[in-house]
Every structure is written in C-alpha cells, then in structure tokens.
Amino acid sequence: MQDNTTNIKHNDYPPCKAACPILTDAREYVQLIAERRHEEAFASIRKLNPLPSVCGRICTHPCEAACRRGQVDEPIAIATLKRFACDGSWKDQYRGALPAKPSGHKVAVVGSGPAGMAAAHDLALLGHDVTILEALPILGGMLRVGVPAYRLPKDVLDEEIRAILALGIEAKTGVRLGEDIKLAELFEQGYKAVFLAIGAHKDRKLGIPGEDALAGVVSAVSFLREVNQEQNPKVGDKVAVIGGGNTAVDSARSARRLGANEVHMVYRRTLEEMPAAQQEIEDAVREGVQTSYLTSPLEILGKDGKVTGLKCIKNELGEPDASGRRSPKPVPGSEFSLDVDMVIAAIGQVPDSSFIAEEIEVTDRRKQIIVDGAYTLVTTQPGVFAGGDAVTGPATVVEAISAGKRAAISIDLYLRGEPFPSSESAEAKKPAMLSSSLIDKTRKFPRCGKQGIPINQRLKGFDEVDAVLSEDLATKEALRCLHCYMGAQVDREKCVSCLTCVRVCPLGIPATSKMGEITIDPFACQACGMCALECPVRAIEINLHSRGELAQQVEESAGSNQDGAILGFFDYHGDFGAGDVTSLRENHPSITPLFLFGLRRIDTSHLLTAFECGADGVLLATCRPDADPFPGETDRLKRRVNDARSVLDFLGLDGDRLQVVDMPERGLFDEGQITEVMKTITELGPSPLR
Amino acid sequence: MSLREALASGKFVITAEVAPGKGTEVEHLLEDAAVIKERVDAVNVTDLQSSVMRLGSMAFSHLLTEIGVDPVFQVTCRDRNCLALQSDLLSAWALGIKNVLALTGDHPVLGDHPKARPVFELDSVSLLDVIGKLNSGVDMVGNELKGTPDFLAGAVVNPGADNEAAMDLQIMKMESKIEAGAKFFQTQGVYDLDAFEKFMKRIEGLDTKVLVGIILLKSVGMARFMNKNVSGVFVPEPFVQEIKAAEDKAQASKDIAVRLIKGMKDLCDGVHIMALGWESKIPAILDEVGI
Amino acid sequence: MIIVERKSLEALEEMTKDCGRLLVLGCETCSAMCLAGGRRQVAELASAIRMERKMSQNQDEVIEDAIARQCESEFIDHVKDRVAGCDAVLSLACGAGVQTMAHTFPDVLILPAVDTKFIGSEAERGVWKEMCMACGDCVLGRTAGICPVTRCAKGLLNGACGGASEGKCEVGKERPCAWQEIYHALKRLNMLHYLKEKPQVKNWPVHPGKVVREDLREGEATTGD
C-alpha cells in the first residue's frame, strides 16, 4: 500500500542538542558515526561550529550532562565522538560553505579567541569584510595561551584557525585596542561594526599578605601564557595552586610537567563544588597532583624575598548562599602551613577592559562589558557588540562560540538596517526524568569514553594525553545512543485502540487512557520500531527508519539491479567498519545492502515487496544478541520471516530465497556462510517476477 | 420381577449392560442377554456409547422385552433436540420399554464422527424433568398427552471424581437429579472400596437407590487405558498386578469382581455389572458372592 | 469483539483467480484489532496476490485500501468509486462487513478473505479465546461470569457432565472444564446455591435475529424487513 507518510515532527530537541549553546545536533552526528558515515558526521558538526576539533577535545560538553543515556547508565561520550569525527582523514573531503557575495561592509573583530573566531567566520560567510585585531602576537585567545598543549595540541588549533582565515579574513596581531588604536578610530577607518571579544585575561588578586612582595608568586594566566608560548617558565620544587577552576587544574598539571615534585591544589570548598571538569581533576590526581579541599590561604610566607610556605586555614561548609553553593566558613584554630616555594593564584579572571573603559561601559566590580540582552549582544555604543568571556566572565569555549555566532547575526542585521529579533525566551525546561522501570528495562552498554595515554608517558612533556577512539570503539559508543525524539508518535485519528503497541513495546511505553487513547511519551521512547511495525492500521509513525522511507528503500534497492538482486539487510549493531561496507560492495556486487538500527523493524510486507519488485533473494544478517539493545525481538523477526517464507513457498518462489544469517563476531558477514546462501539463491534461478 | 418391583422390594438389585454394535447384527447380543436373564433384574442398553455410531438403544431395548428381559433404555442428549427426545421416549413406551436411564452423553469428538454437530439442548437433569412431565401427562411445554407413559427414571453418578470441585458438582447434580425424578442411580465402575464407602457416607440421607458399578477387568491394558482415559475410574495398582501375575486372566478378573461386590454389598442397594462381552461369566460371579 | 482469521492463501487464490480487477479492502475496527484486517495485513495479502497473478500471467490489477468499518454505509461511501472500478472486492471484514458490502454493491463480487470465528478477547499476544456465541439469552448472571453456553463443550446449563478429568474438559486436555471454573467462581461469591435451582433449559432464538428498539427507530414499528 502506498505509504506516503513523511517524517513526523517532534516538538522537542533531543536533550543533547537542547543543552548545547550552539545547538549542535549531537544526536545526528552520533547516529552518523553509528552508521559509519563519518564524513557526514564531520560535516554535521562543522556546519555549525568553526572550531570542531577544539570542541572535540576541551568542550565542557553540557550535552553529555543532559544525555538521556546518562539516566540509564552513563551518557554517550559525545565530545569524544566529536573528536573522532574530526580527527579522521575523511575531514579533508569536507567542503564548507562559500562566503556570500561581498556586502561591502567592513567589520572589526577584536580578540581572536573562540568568540572572535566564530564571529569572524560567520560574518565572512555572510559576505562581510572582516578584520581581526589581536593584542598578542599569536591568534587563538585562551585556546592558545590558556589551555595547555597536552589537552589541545597547537597544530590542531592552527589548522582550524587557518581554515577560518581562509574565508578571506585579515588578522592583525600585536594590535591592542585602546592602546594601539581607539575604538572611535576604527569607525573613522571605515569599519561599520565592531565585535569586542577580548576575553578575561586578568587574574583576580588573592588579597592576602605576601602576594605582591615575594618572588615565586605568579598569576595563573601569566604562568600559562608562558607555558603555552614555550617559554618554559621556571617552577618551584613544591608548588601551591590556589583555586578550583580549569585554570587552576591546568596550572597544576603544567607545573608537574615542568618538573615540580609536589603540587598542591588548594580549594576552599569540596571536590563537589569544584568548577573544573571532574575528568580533569581525576587526571590531575592521577598525574600526582595533591588536593587540599576545604582550605583557604591566609598568608604567603617568605624569607629573603622568596616564597617559603603558604599559611592556610581549614573550612567547613555553611548554609547555601545566593548562588546555591554552600559558603565555606573558617574553622578557628585549624591553621596550618604548606611547605612550598611557589604559589600560583588561579582564583578567577576578569576582562582587561582598562584600555577601553573610557569608550565603553563595563561593570564596576568584575569589569565585564555591559550588553543589552544576552541574545543581541549590543553594547551601549551603536555599532559595537561584545561577547564571550569579556561579557560573561570566565566561561567556556562553546559559550564563547555561541556568543560569536549570535554577534554575527546581530551585526549582519545591524549592517543591513534590519531590526533585531525580540530576545529569545531561553526558558530553561526542567529535564525530563525516565521512570525507574524504564531504566530497568533499558539494556545497559558500557561507555567507551576518553582513551588516555599511560601516566608515565604523560609527565615527560606536553604531548596530548588523550588518544582518538578507534573506529570500532567509536561506532560501538555511538550505537549506545537512544535516539531521543526519533521515536514513535500515534496518529489519534487513525488509531483504533487495538492495544497492539501497548503489548509489543519492549519498554512498556505506550499508555492507555480510560477511553482508549494511546499516548507514547516521546522522551521515553527509544525508537525500537516495534509498535510502528505491528500497528495493524499504521497509526504509528516513527522517525528512525520511518515506514515510508524503509518501504521506498526496499523498492528501490530490489528494483535497481537489472541482473537480479539480492537484498541484504544488515544491522548497524554488528561489529564492522566503513571499510567492510566498501568491500562488500566490491566483492559481492549482486548484494544490495541496506543498513538498519535493528532488523527487528522489518515487516513481512517489506520482505514481500522486495520479491514483488523482482529481488532474487533477501538476506537478513542479524547482529549478535550481546550487541542488540532489544535482543528479545529477534524471535519475532524470525517468526515474520517464516511467515514470509510460507508465502514464497505458496507462490512457488521457494522460501529458501529468504535467508537469515548471524553477523559474525567481527565484520559484516562470514564469507563461508554468504557463499552458501548465495549458492542456494542462485541455484533457485532468477526470480520469475523480475 | 421387573426392575421397579425389585427396587421396591428392598432386595439387593442386580443389573447388567449390553452394547449394540455397529451394524444390524443382534443375535449374539441376545444370546448374551439370555444367559443372564434369570440372574439379573434388568439389562441396560447403551446409547451410542463413547459417541460411536451404532445400532440404537430403543430398538435393542425393545428386542429385550421380547425375550422377557426388563431393559433399561439409556438415553443421551448428545444427538437429539427436545422434540426428538420426547418423541423417542413416547415411542419407547409404546414399544414396551418401562425404564429409562437419563444421561448427558459424551461429546461427539470422542467418537468416530468427531465433526458431528453436538446437540445437548437438554442434559441429564432437564431430561429427567421432561420424563417427569411426560409421566404426568404433559409434554415439556405443557401440552396434554393422549396416553401417558409411566417410566421408571434413573440416572448415573460418578463416585470417583478426581477433585473436590468435581465431587461437589457430582453430588449437587445427584441431588438435582433426585429432585427431577431419578429413582435410582447406577454408578461408574468402582474399584476403590474406601472411596466408595466415603461417597456413600456423603450421600447418606438422600432418598434413592444406588447400584454400584462393577466393570470386569479383562486385561492389564484395559486397566491402564481406563486409568488414563476414563474420567472417575481408577484401578489401583494391586489389581493390575494381580491380573498381570495371573495365569488364568478370566479367573483373576472374576475373583476381583467377587471381592469388590462382597465388599460393597452392604453399603448400597444393588450392583450394576458391566461385563463388556463377558456376560457369560456373570452367573458364576453371582454364585460366588452368594446372591 | 469479533475475532476473525485469514483464510489460507490457497483458498484465497482459488477464490480470486478469475475475478478480474481486485480491490483488497481492510476493515479497521474489529478485524484490525485482532490483527487480521488492518492496512498492514492488507499490504501483505495484496502483495502475495499480486505476485501470484504476475507468476500466472494474470494481468488484472490488484489494488489496496482500508476503511474504518465495512458494516457501515457512511464509511463504505468513501471507497465507492474505487469499488466501482473493480470487478471484485476481497474483504478483510467479518461476515457482517462482507454482507453489507455485497448489499451496497450488488454488481460487484464481494469475497471474504477471513473466517469469522467468534466473539472473544485476546488471551495473550497472538492468542484469542472464544468467550461468547451471541446466544441471545445471556446466562452469565447465574454462572459467575463464565459462559457455559460457549465455554462448556456441550453448552450445558445444569452443571458438569462428569466427563472432566483433572479439571480439564473431556474433549481435550488443553481446555478447562467450564463447569468446574463456574463452581469455583460461584463458591468464591458464595452463590453455589444457584446450581441447585430447578433445571434450566436454554431458549434458542430464531435466526437470523434482529434487534428492534421502538424507542430509537423511526416510522412504523414492524418486525419485517
């Protein structure tokens, strides 16, 4: 029956996408990796994000925190998969969008961090003439001078910056706005708009005795800047790092690499409250960094103008403050001293807005540039926009990219004299929770996350500590995705309340009302496909392999091969790589492969349609039960296959034209088995229906 | 003495049973009946037993009257609706048949025409009720009869029900049957004296006559078959062994029957012997029991 | 609901082989609910017939459709043009649907694709059980909600026949003795005395039956057609 159903529209983004500040479609690229379509996965990421390899390495991945799989066992390693997609040679095939035709407007972007780079990239694509002004001699902002190479190798950054600049962007380094050129001058020079993305590069003071007087007290930003510019700063033998953010952790880990024997991280709250990524803290500890939680520095001790120790006091946590965090309270009499000869202050940064403060309004205390509404990013000055750490204070790469992208849109509208859209109500939805019974029923698969290099190799230098995932592990990981909001939706007009969906769903998701209305919770559904398949009146549509799409694929594939075709269904959950697919096509041209997330979704009518369209045979290669998220459904598939076989027998076509094989431990198929199957089918001769 | 008189007299009543075959051959059955004619009070004629198509019970009952045997005309509800049943009953009376045993009957799937349409419009209880009506001069819907029968109606009961529900149902049904006019009961074959004694205790006080069923055990195979397939009949293992060990199976069979009858004689009002073709052995058994 | 089961492909082939242009028509209420007559089943059946025709050089087209109920003229109206364009309709509806179709389209051959089995319910997935034979005179009130007319092999009304063994009916070990079930249910409800009432005899209605509701019907009350 003609099945013209198109994909249904779910109103909600998958949690991973919704959590991403630039709305990266993690579900899409994770799925593309699972489909061994890595090049497309890269394209999916790159089309939104000009710094994909950077994000693949150091993004704080709010997507993972939101990932629904995380409620079941552990979230999908989305960021690690991003890195996989970005590290493969396939990315060289990528052809990005070309800039629109020149608008004739000149735009200045001040600061070359992720915010500036993203804005420059998008503005250039929109056809504007972009110039980047950067105070430092090198490009990249904190990515260059903050994040150490063991987490973000410099050549990776270089490559992405090069690709951005290749859009025809001019970058002027060593030019500090406010010092080398005034904001007003930029407009005089013909720039029609300016984006301020100067980051937050000024360390906040500790405000304790000894801070300014003693040699051996450094600010984290300047320390890391030296580290990153390969100036190999001298470090002490015993170092105290004060603070709990990424800057503190990176300082500590860098100090270890530069030869410090003892590194203490001094943080006033507990591990739980630490703003740095947990993974980073764990890595630091593994690399020998010691932690002193619930500890505040009181005084830096010194002798002969040099640091000799750090006097501290223990804290206990009091009542939660306005931010919801419990504030530390010193415990009287708990003072003690750490014996150190270097102190790195990493308690947070503020923008260095002194150069421009006379021209643009900033906040009093934190010196952040004031913008009108987070979305449009307009400042108090017409034509001047600001975003990134300079506006928010120290935040994250992806938030900076998001700011850059939003700024590009605002600037473009401004240049074209169009009104800004009314600010988007970014109403934070409460995350939906899965029921415990659903969690119980969901099959667990271990996460294949970051693959670190051994500790003893790490401390030798600044080589990258994490290795890229192998294709095997990456696909395995990607296959853990639960396909949020790709699942089933009931058309109430068609539904006859037969309850089949209720009875077949392996997760018990379709629910009934007293009057027989069926509801399928789109958040809970995992798109296994059983209900959509079994619904007798076809009232259920599903996005993952929609019925129409599947039927069309079958018709096209079965009808495509003039010399008679064997339609081969393979399960993505098998353990194979993109190369296996290529060699299948080369070595067995008579098999037209179709890949599915679970063969369980193949209906008897699909099988019959294949023969109706002239297929000589149909081969169903089911994945191994241990890899199948719904192994219980294979039996149903086999029953349907038997049913279809009996129809073939009845027609005199011979049921043997329909064959089920198990996918092998490794690869797409077992050569011996395939040969036998092919022989069986070939011996039956060409289909009389061709 | 007719069965009615025998029951009324209070003596220990003896009945036997013959089963017409498939076809019109009746001579040897009549011979069997003749052998026991002097020793029994009545002979039952089965109605297509086990749902196997055979010569009819009414015809053979009538033939028995001709040789001076008082027949018990067995009537099942399997094949006839209420019209046919009433008509057959009137016909039987006209043919000189005075005793009826009202039965529900086996389902046709058990027999040799398994696809036959079962009727069961009436069952044993409602059939007894109908017989009572005919006896009172009206048919089932109250139309008056011209010429009225006066049947002695009986029914069956199975003392060997295999669970409490089945037993309760049996007894409740037995009461309904008495209510509906059953004057005597013939039981399914009994081999277990204790169980039978218990059964008789349970029905103490019911105003009726019970003739205990005795099936002559002809072979080990037959015992095993009944244990497996015949509801409510259970042949205890010692009897099976006794038959197995015996050189003269017929003798062993007779011995068992004698012991059973002796054992139950004082518990009930009579015995119904199902000899299954061994009718000739009945007189010797009765001799040995001394009745 | 009404439970139907598709006839064998062999029987359907025999029935449809010379019938010309064919519409395979689903019925998406009872028939769909027992997974025999929805568009999913239509697709499967039509596909098989098309292949069969192609293999036997039969050029006559086979098309597919489905409506909500084939026993209602309002729904039938939606496919009347499609039906008119065909020589025959293979209906996946129950007997009522097939007959309503035949009545509506006297010039088109309407063929049954399913056997109408009984009124029943799904006992487990893929298993439907007969519960009611629409005898027209419901006795469930006396039998604790278990129908002896349907579920006792002999349809007895006055208690068990005595043929059961181990709680199973004499006709087969896979089917429980309905009367023993009734016994247990009545006992639970403290209503065993129902079994001791005077003998019951079933009233059998005249077929074909008809329900006439004077409060609902329009015009002159008749019992004729």
Ligand SMILES: Cc1cc2nc3c(=O)[nH]c(=O)nc-3n(C[C@H](O)[C@H](O)[C@H](O)COP(=O)(O)OP(=O)(O)OC[C@H]3O[C@@H](n4cnc5c(N)ncnc54)[C@H](O)[C@@H]3O)c2cc1C
């Ligand atoms: C040590 C460290 C580790 C971090 N780790 C992570 C991490 O793992 N994950 C993550 O998401 N985020 C991390 N961050 C935060 C992240 O790097 C920043 O949030 C992000 O770089 C901010 O981007 P931005 O473009 O706003 O500013 P920046 O990247 O700071 O860039 C601002 C640029 O502007 C230039 N500039 C400043 N003033 C002027 C001026 N007057 N004229 C011209 N140019 C000027 C600066 O030199 C700089 O190049 C880390 C930060 C640090 C310091």
Ligand code: SF4
């Ligand atoms: S399970 Fe997949 S789609 Fe769902 S949130 Fe995680 S990555 Fe996104």
Ligand code: SF4
């Ligand atoms: S299977 Fe289809 S028709 Fe049946 S209840 Fe579910 S949605 Fe409705």
Ligand code: SF4
């Ligand atoms: S697609 Fe699968 S998981 Fe989702 S509701 Fe249907 S049967 Fe359940």
Ligand code: SF4
């Ligand atoms: S055994 Fe039970 S269900 Fe079967 S016919 Fe007899 S009374 Fe009815």
